Amino acid sequence: MECRYNLNSSGNRRVVYFDCLDCKNQGSLRDKNCLRSVFRVLTEKGEVDELQLRKREYTEFYDGNQMGKLLEILELRKNLLAEEVWKRIEDCRRSHGDWKAFIRDLLAKEIWNPIRAYEILVAVLNRYKDLDIRKKFDPDCLNIYLKILDEIRIRFENTELIRSYLKGLKTHEIFKARIQPSFVTSEIKFDIPDEVKLVDLYRVENTEIMIYDLNGIDKFYLINPPELYLSPEDVNLLMKLKDRVIGKHPLEVIHPMEAREHFRRIGFELLRDTDRLSEEELKTLSEIFARYTAGYGLLEVLFKDEHIYDIYIDSPVGTTPVYVDHDRFGICTTNLYLTEDELERISSKFRSIGGRPFDEANPIMDMELKDVGIRVTGIREPSTFDGIAYSFRKRRERPWTLPKFVDEGMMSIRAAALLSLIVSGQRSILITGPRGSGKTSLLSALITEIRQNDRIVLMEDTPEIPTGSLRRLGWKIEHLRNRPAVSRHREDSYELSPEENLRAALRLGESILIMGEVRGPEARVLFEAMRVGAAGNTVLGTIHGSNPYDTWDRITNDLNVPSTSFKAVDVVVSLGYRERREISKRNRYLRNITEVRKEWEENPRIENGFVDMMLYDDETGNEVYNLKDSDVIREISIRKGMSLDECSANLELRERMIETIVKTSRSENMKELLEINHVLSAKKEYIKLMNEQTLNGNVDYKRLYSDWRRWFGEYVKGLTDVKG
Numbered sequence: 001m002e003c004r005y006n007l008n009s010s011g012n013r014r015v016v017y018f019d020c021l022d023c024k025n026q027g028s029l030r031d032k033n034c035l036r037s038v039f040r041v042l043t044e045k046g047e048v049d050e051l052q053l054r055k056r057e058y059t060e061f062y063d064g065n066q067m068g069k070l071l072e073i074l075e076l077r078k079n080l081l082a083e084e085v086w087k088r089i090e091d092c093r094r095s096h097g098d099w100k101a102f103i104r105d106l107l108a109k110e111i112w113n114p115i116r117a118y119e120i121l122v123a124v125l126n127r128y129k130d131l132d133i134r135k136k137f138d139p140d141c142l143n144i145y146l147k148i149l150d151e152i153r154i155r156f157e158n159t160e161l162i163r164s165y166l167k168g169l170k171t172h173e174i175f176k177a178r179i180q181p182s183f184v185t186s187e188i189k190f191d192i193p194d195e196v197k198l199v200d201l202y203r204v205e206n207t208e209i210m211i212y213d214l215n216g217i218d219k220f221y222l223i224n225p226p227e228l229y230l231s232p233e234d235v236n237l238l239m240k241l242k243d244r245v246i247g248k249h250p251l252e253v254i255h256p257m258e259a260r261e262h263f264r265r266i267g268f269e270l271l272r273d274t275d276r277l278s279e280e281e282l283k284t285l286s287e288i289f290a291r292y293t294a295g296y297g298l299l300e301v302l303f304k305d306e307h308i309y310d311i312y313i314d315s316p317v318g319t320t321p322v323y324v325d326h327d328r329f330g331i332c333t334t335n336l337y338l339t340e341d342e343l344e345r346i347s348s349k350f351r352s353i354g355g356r357p358f359d360e361a362n363p364i365m366d367m368e369l370k371d372v373g374i375r376v377t378g379i380r381e382p383s384t385f386d387g388i389a390y391s392f393r394k395r396r397e398r399p400w401t402l403p404k405f406v407d408e409g410m411m412s413i414r415a416a417a418l419l420s421l422i423v424s425g426q427r428s429i430l431i432t433g434p435r436g437s438g439k440t441s442l443l444s445a446l447i448t449e450i451r452q453n454d455r456i457v458l459m460e461d462t463p464e465i466p467t468g469s470l471r472r473l474g475w476k477i478e479h480l481r482n483r484p485a486v487s488r489h490r491e492d493s494y495e496l497s498p499e500e501n502l503r504a505a506l507r508l509g510e511s512i513l514i515m516g517e518v519r520g521p522e523a524r525v526l527f528e529a530m531r532v533g534a535a536g537n538t539v540l541g542t543i544h545g546s547n548p549y550d551t552w553d554r555i556t557n558d559l560n561v562p563s564t565s566f567k568a569v570d571v572v573v574s575l576g577y578r579e580r581r582e583i584s585k586r587n588r589y590l591r592n593i594t595e596v597r598k599e600w601e602e603n604p605r606i607e608n609g610f611v612d613m614m615l616y617d618d619e620t621g622n623e624v625y626n627l628k629d630s631d632v633i634r635e636i637s638i639r640k641g642m643s644l645d646e647c648s649a650n651l652e653l654r655e656r657m658i659e660t661i662v663k664t665s666r667s668e669n670m671k672e673l674l675e676i677n678h679v680l681s682a683k684k685e686y687i688k689l690m691n692e693q694t695l696n697g698n699v700d701y702k703r704l705y706s707d708w709r710r711w712f713g714e715y716v717k718g719l720t721d722v723k724g
Helices: 033-045 066-082 085-089 097-108 115-129 141-157 159-167 233-249 258-271 279-291 299-304 342-352 402-408 415-425 438-449 467-472 498-506 522-532 548-558 561-569 629-640 642-669 676-695 702-723
Strands: 002-011 013-019 050-054 058-062 179-180 197-204 207-214 219-224 308-313 323-326 330-334 364-369 373-380 389-392 430-432 455-460 474-482 514-515 539-544 572-577 587-597 611-615 623-624
Touching: 013 033, 033 066, 050 066, 058 415, 058 474, 066 097, 066 141, 066 159, 066 498, 085 141, 085 455, 097 115, 115 141, 115 159, 141 611, 197 308, 219 323, 233 258, 233 342, 233 467, 258 279, 258 364, 299 389, 323 539, 342 373, 342 467, 402 415, 402 676, 415 587, 415 611, 415 623, 415 629, 430 438, 430 548, 430 642, 438 539, 438 572, 467 474, 474 498, 498 522, 522 561, 539 548, 548 561, 548 572, 548 587, 611 629, 629 642, 642 676, 642 702, 676 702
Parallel strands: 013 050, 219 330, 430 539, 430 572, 455 474, 455 514, 514 539
Antiparallel strands: 002 013, 050 058, 058 179, 197 207, 207 219, 308 323, 308 389, 323 330, 364 373, 373 389, 572 587, 587 611, 611 623
């Protein structure tokens, strides 16, 4: 039976697809009959870049490297046939038709199974080493014949395929296919353009990630998961397991947040009955099984990549790749394409988790995937032209720290120290900036600067602050859920409105109040509470804006907050993006730390109500500070019972401690020092030393830093010893 195939040419790329659904010969290059069919097609169609053998359970992909081995054999055959090497025997005094027929058949027929052809060739050469056999032939003719065979042998051995065979590799090891199982409904493409540069290579658990620079501007994020390299036996095993488990454990009867772990555990236990699998293989297969039954498919890899901030799936599905926002390379195109089946599967899972409809009557979805720390926004018809689109924003499980922001280049050491002092002085801060500029990340870092004996009331519509980590580390946080913006007007929504939650928060007693995002009517209540001091000592919040004036304008004109109520804000922290010439990656940075003065009536910009404590000069790339006449610094010094000089010394101390942490993390190659647990330990030691000196009646900041620095050196040494 002749194999059915198609040749697809896209641009400069040629791919041959073989339909192996009804193949009796295994449908694999490891089978001699299939290999013969592939050789015939290649002979007829010429050079191709990829070969795909499509079967019921999976598709085998053979890339350019594998194809090169076959094309090299084809080139050898072509050259030997063109040379008609068998004709050299005609110069003999006797005609040896059998010899000529053998060479012609070897090159015309047997070579379709190259390893077998090589083995036959070597066997014939060895046969003629027998002296009794050699006596039967004319020596001159025999020498010509053997010289031709030996030349063919040498040329065979110069091919990569035969070299691999001679190294002891089996056929399945020489032709190592990439297998995409049928349960992987997403399409993974490996169409990497020529002349690209690999700029990064790392792993996300057991998945290889490669990032390529395509043209000096665009970046390509290639995901290469282990399920593509499973053996056919493992694929069949997982397919049977999926049918067996889904029948007995339907997803509908399991809580969606528990389903993935449930199926991973079941998969592990059932796979354990397979004696041939090692413990590591069991773990890998059970993870893959959970990923495609109750999980999020290959999106899980992107969810777990700590370098990714945002993930985008645009409509129409299948025609555009998934995009990611990478912390080092900015927006990257991936090699992952979601199919309609995969998108519908995860959409159904989202609806189940969120408990809200997502249909034409409710075309917007806004929810959180708590198990992976992802905020999901979905949109569909009639709000789109071409189907469903998703945006996924990742939430960092561990809170950011100011030293980590310094290390990332978002702010200077001095700016971080100034923010630390402002928070410790219990000033009210509003963080403003465009979407994705790091407002929530900075808010979480500022929370870590709050004293742990203070009570915090935090309000969010979608949880983004890592409250779990903060609580485990000792912060006292009451977390209130606001009704999401997309459901503010839904009568059947069970959450309280932000205004109602805020009024409830103000009744919870003396607390630091934190608003995850100021969006609407709650702004009026918030600012009035700040103005009369009913909210407690400190208020922190974020809002979309670009600078202090833009923020004031939005709050007063769009959110209808009285202009003078804005005076309740002590400091506006402005974030933004900056680009280096034409490099596409946008870097987040701290633009301003601006104090809001109180002696103005109508317009703070005109009446000098905004004074920059720190300003990033875009032209010079330097930060400009103005702290001598700062009302905020003066109020902090009064609150803390310090002189202005002592307040300045305290700021310098914070600066030196942050600098020490950052520099040590780099010199010792210990980036973990920037994480919250270590930064918190350093802060606790500082507080301890400060309290000791305060009780003794005098604070010597130079000695305090010296004592802290000595402690920190021993702390790092202890970590190094444990690590070693």
